[in-house]
Amino acid sequence: MHLVYPVVIAALLFAVGMYGVLARRNAILVLMSVELMLNAVNLNLVVFDMRWADRLHGGQVLTLFVIVLAAAEVGIGLALVLLIYRNRRTVDVDRLRALAEGDPDPDLDVGAMTDDEGTRR
Amino acid sequence: MTAADVVIVLLGVVAVGGGVLVVGTRQLVHAALWLVVSFGALAASYVVLAAEFIAWVQVLIYVGAVVVLLLFGIMLTRAPIGRSEDLDSGNRIVALVVAAATAGVLVTTLVRGFRSAYVPIKDRVGSGSTHTLGASLFQTWVLPFEALSVLLLAALIGAIVLSRTDIRGAGPEPEEKPEPRRRPTPPRGPVARRLGVAKRRTDPDDEDTIVLSRVDEEI
Known part of the structure; x- marks a missing residue:
């Protein structure tokens, strides 16, 4: 088997995931794109494990570890997204500008914590 | 091209096409389903490898x-199930340029580096x-x-702590009486209208309102 085909597929998948992370607005779609990037890395690891075929099988074992890490990451990430949704009623990453520098657009800033009188905390 | 090459190229087309649809589709639930297609094709290519x-x-x-889990997240954040137009950010062009540049650099490097690398797959079965x-x-x-x-385990405990509402950090103020749970303020103004947030009626006699707000609190 020629190695160039799976390796190029992994690179393309990584680029697609990177576009998704940068271009999507919904936080859950961003998480999905991160999963795509992690899968591209996994494909690379499996391909090079097949290429070297050493006795330790480091590539395939590291692939298993990355899969477990991705599961933990998506669990924590979804808990955070749900917490943000509960507090701010949106998961739009363009509108969550509480940490942004510069002049904040008050119209965009849905997430600003307002109490019942409408004053900013 | 050997038979394994042909199979892996076809599976790669499915995987990358599924990925493109994940980042390009306008329906949130369909993105999760295309993710299944992409991951399935990747699993099949692991078998080939x-x-x-x-x-x-x-x-x-x-x-x-x-x-x-991702579908659960979509449901719990009450995302619009149907077609929604504003899933893409404003910096889409920049993202496209960055992704194309990444793909160009990586593919060029990898093709130049591995153009003639060949592994007989029969030896690797x-x-x-x-x-x-397992051994x-x-x-x-x-040890790893x-x-x-x-x-x-740490991630599990973290997710539980984050998603439970009755765990509070040790705040500076002593809590003597249980404070009524503060309902998150719905967004107001033009943004709220754009988001389609309905104005909550505060008529205490209206039973539907009370039930709705209780459902709101549960989530």
């Missing part, structure tokens, strides 16, 4: 657990079986394996 245990783990954990991988995992890699289990 003689890593069958990884392939089954991929099917079990990614297709089985992660995608279901069995190198990814459960027996081989390697529990002999050589047992245990560390990873501790990390999974």
Whole structure:
């Protein structure tokens, strides 16, 4: 088997995931794109494990570890997204500008914590 | 091109096409379903690459657990189920340029580096079986394996603490009487109208309003 085909597929998948992370607005779609990037890395690891075929099988074992890490990451990430949704009623990453520098657009800033009188905390 | 090459190219087309639809579709639930297609094609290509245990783990954990978890997230954030137009950010062009540049650099480098690399796949059959991988995992890699289990436990506890509402941090003010739970303020103004947030009526006699707000609190 020629190695160039799976390796190029992994690179393309990584680029697609990177576009998704940068271009999507919904936080859950961003998480999905991160999963795509992690899968591209996994494909690379499996391909090079097949290429070297050493006795330790480091590539395939590291692939298993990355899969477990991705599961933990998506669990924590979804808990955070749900917490943000509960507090701010949106998961739009363009509108969550509480940490942004510069002049904040008050119209965009849905997430600003307002109490019942409408004053900013 | 050998037969394995043809198969892996076809599976790669499915995987990359599924990925493009994940980042390009206008319906949120369809994105999760295309993610299943992409991960399934990747699992099949692991089988072609003689890593069958990884392939089954991929099917079990990614297709089985992660995608279901993502669908749960979509439902719990009350995303619009149908077609929604504003899923793409404003910096879409920049993202496209960055992704194209990444793909160009990576593909050029990899093609130049591995143009003639060839591995006879018949020699590798069995190198990814459960027996081989389990022996390697529990002999050589047992310490990282245990560390990873501790990390999974930490992630589990973290997710529980984050998603429970009755756990509070030790605040500076002593809590003597249980304070009524503060309902998150719905967004007001033009943004709220754009988001389609309905104005909550505060008529106490209206039973529907009370039920609705209780459902709101539950979530």
